[in-house]
Amino acid sequence: xxxxxxxxxxxxxxxxxxxxxxxxxxxxxxxxxxxxxxxxxxxxxxxxxxxxxxxxxxxxxxxxxxxxxxxxxxxxxxxxxxxxxxxxxxxxxxxxxxxxxxxxxxxxxxxxxxxxxxxxxxxxxxxxxxxxxxxxxxxxxxxxxxxxxxxxxxxxxxxxxxxxxxxxxxxxxxxxxxxxxxxxxxxxxxxxxxxxxxxxxxxxxxxxxxxxxxxxxxxxxxxxxxxxxxxxxxxxxxxxxxxxxxxxxxxxxxxxxxxxxxxxxxxxxxxxxxxxxxxxxxxxxxxxxxxxxxxxxxxxxxxxxxxxxxxxxxxxxxxxxxxxxxxxxxxxxxxxxxxxxxxxxxxxxxxxxxxxxxxxxxxxxxxxxxxxxxxxxxxxxxxxxxxxxxxxxxxxxxxxxxxxxxxxxxxx
Numbered sequence: 001x002x003x004x005x006x007x008x009x010x011x012x013x014x015x016x017x018x019x020x021x022x023x024x025x026x027x028x029x030x031x032x033x034x035x036x037x038x039x040x041x042x043x044x045x046x047x048x049x050x051x052x053x054x055x056x057x058x059x060x061x062x063x064x065x066x067x068x069x070x071x072x073x074x075x076x077x078x079x080x081x082x083x084x085x086x087x088x089x090x091x092x093x094x095x096x097x098x099x100x101x102x103x104x105x106x107x108x109x110x111x112x113x114x115x116x117x118x119x120x121x122x123x124x125x126x127x128x129x130x131x132x133x134x135x136x137x138x139x140x141x142x143x144x145x146x147x148x149x150x151x152x153x154x155x156x157x158x159x160x161x162x163x164x165x166x167x168x169x170x171x172x173x174x175x176x177x178x179x180x181x182x183x184x185x186x187x188x189x190x191x192x193x194x195x196x197x198x199x200x201x202x203x204x205x206x207x208x209x210x211x212x213x214x215x216x217x218x219x220x221x222x223x224x225x226x227x228x229x230x231x232x233x234x235x236x237x238x239x240x241x242x243x244x245x246x247x248x249x250x251x252x253x254x255x256x257x258x259x260x261x262x263x264x265x266x267x268x269x270x271x272x273x274x275x276x277x278x279x280x281x282x283x284x285x286x287x288x289x290x291x292x293x294x295x296x297x298x299x300x301x302x303x304x305x306x307x308x309x310x311x312x313x314x315x316x317x318x319x320x321x322x323x324x325x326x327x328x329x330x331x332x333x334x335x336x337x338x339x340x341x342x343x344x345x346x347x348x349x350x351x352x353x354x355x356x357x358x359x360x361x362x363x364x365x366x367x368x369x370x371x372x373x374x375x376x377x378x379x380x381x382x383x384x385x386x387x388x389x390x391x392x393x394x395x396x397x398x399x400x401x402x403x404x405x406x407x408x409x410x411x412x
Contacts, residue, residue, distance in 0.1 A: 012052045015045035016103045023100060035088070039096030042103060050095060053102035054127035057086070057111035060265055061127070061164075063120045063155075064135030065148075066310045068093070070250065070286045071135060071258040072114040077283055078266035078276035083109030090287055094119055095126075110269070117151050121158020129164045131268045132182075133261055135190065137174040138197045138309040139341060148197045152178040167264045169257075170227045173215055177202040177222070188264050189213075189230035190257040193316070194309035196344065231260040236273055238263075244273040247281040250290055252317030288407045295410045296386045300326075302406060303397045306335070308344040314397055321352030324389040326382070328359035328402035335400050339364045347372040353395075356385035359402045382409050 008016065023038030031037075042049050060079070062072045069091045076087040086105020088098055093114040102111055115123045117137070124132060134155070137148045155178035159166065168179035170187040174197065179185050191213075192198070198215075199208055206219030216223035228239040235243040236259065246259050259280055266276035285291040289304045305314040318325065331337045339361050347369055355376035357365050362378050369376045379385040386394065398406050406412075 008052055012046050012049055015042040015049050018042060018045055019100060019103060033090060033092070035090070035092045035100040036094070036096045039092075039098070039100035039103075043096060043099055050099045050102070050123070051126045051128075053099065054111060057102070057105075057108060058269065059111040059113060059127045059129040060131045060133065061113050061115050061120065061124060061129045062133045062135070063115045063117050065117060065138045065140045065307065066313070067135050067254060067258050068114045070255060070283075070289070071133060071262055072112055073283050073286050074258055074262040074280045075133070075265050076110075076112040077279045078262055078271055079110045079112060079269060081266075081271050081275050081279055082269055085110045085112055087112040088114055095123060098123060118154070121154055124158060124162060124164065131265055132159065132162070132164045132166050133265050134166060134168040134175045134179055135258070135261060136169060136172045136192065136309065137178070138194055138307060139344070140307040140336070148174055149202050152202055155179075156181045165268050167261055167268070169261065170225050171213070173198045173208060173222075173224075174202050176225060185225075186229065186264055186268070187225045187227040188261050189227035190260050191231055191253065193253070194312050196308070229260060229264040231257050236260045236263045236277065238267070238273050242273070244277055247277055249281060249284045250286070252313060254313040254317075288403070288412050291412055293410045293412050296383070297391055298386055298389060299393045300386070300396050300410060301393065302403065302410075302412065303395060304400070304403045305397050306399050308341055311345045311397070315346075315349040318395040318397075319393055322354060324354045324356065324394045325350055326356045326358060326385045326389075326394060326396045327365060328382070328396070328398040328406060329362065329365050330360040330399060330402040330405070331364075332360070332401045335402075342368045347374055350374055354389070356388060358382060358385050359398070382406060
């Protein structure tokens with residue numbers, strides 16, 4: 001498929017041109033990158049544009065509740081060893097944003113595309129991907145997203161019979177159930193810290209047994225498949241049993257897991273693990289995540305955590321006490337307006353850290369921290385919280401729109 005010079009139809013060219021013009025106008029007006037509005041206009045003019053733009057690309061789709069933006073970046077870096085890549089690197093992961101990203105990559109060989117979980121089946125239908133990476137499924141945006149098993153069912157039905165090679169995390173039962181309808185699956189043992197969304201069997205509803213790192217349903221026999229790739233400490237084990245060191249500037253176990261899945265995807269396209277993993281070292285921060293910024297003579301590390309699984313992983317990578325921690329939570333449309341998920345997060349992991357609480361829903365978070373017996377102070381804003389911390393490193397953890405607010409305030 002890649003390399004065919006199948007020109008776009010006149011209508012598709014008009015749609016691309018109009019979309020770019022609208023995006024440029026949006027940027028000039030200071031209203032963001034313009035990628036979503038540009039993509040919407042382009043799709044209105046040519047509803048089949050996404051498929052047309054994808055037809056000459058080797059497409060990789062990446063979907064998950066957590067880690068998809070980072071994994072998309074890692075895969076894109078790895079595949080650049082084999083040719084030019086177009087990607088929605090800033091995380092506009094619904095059809096309009098994806099269309100806009102692909103419209104900017106006329107000379108690309110690979111399209112590495114992050115896809116919102118709810119849109120995966122439709123985007124896969126439109127883009128005929130060569131590979132689909134499925135990392136995890138957990139609770140997120142409780143007021144809007146269907147519960148996780150319904151998402152898994154949507155994936156399972158949408159990917160049934162897909163020609164794509166599916167690279168899937170065998171440690172997440174929901175992902176395994178979703179991927180099992182595909183004829184060609186590569187299983188990766190990427191781990192799963194957050195297990196609270198996978199205690200019942202997605203196949204029959206029975207209780208999941210979890211001896212050690214294994215899992216199975218005692219009632220219907222649904223069980224963890226045998227992986228051919230695995231994360232093992234600081235190494236990726238390939239199907240031949242070779243161990244390749246992971247070279248990352250990104251922190252934490254979750255990003256090593258993302259690298260393991262990314263190496264398995266790169267191998268589908270002939271990029272060897274050593275080359276793929278070395279190239280991933282180029283990624284220092286992803287859309288501001290993990291950036292360390294200077295602000296009021298302190299070093300703030302900006303960490304995004306959108307849901308219980310994400311907070312759990314983030315707590316595992318922050319510096320030890322007494323490093324101060326600033327927590328910021330909003331509940332705007334893009335976050336989901338239901339903050340009851342705060343009660344699923346184990347805040348006792350912050351014991352010993354001075355904690356400062358900001359954001360639209362700081363009082364919701366304060367009540368939760370009080371119940372968890374944590375010492376904290378509620379602050380009006382980031383400036384006040386930072387001023388209450390000693391000079392040096394501060395870990396700042398925020399959910400989605402709170403994270404955007406922080407980046408604007410610190411000029412990142």
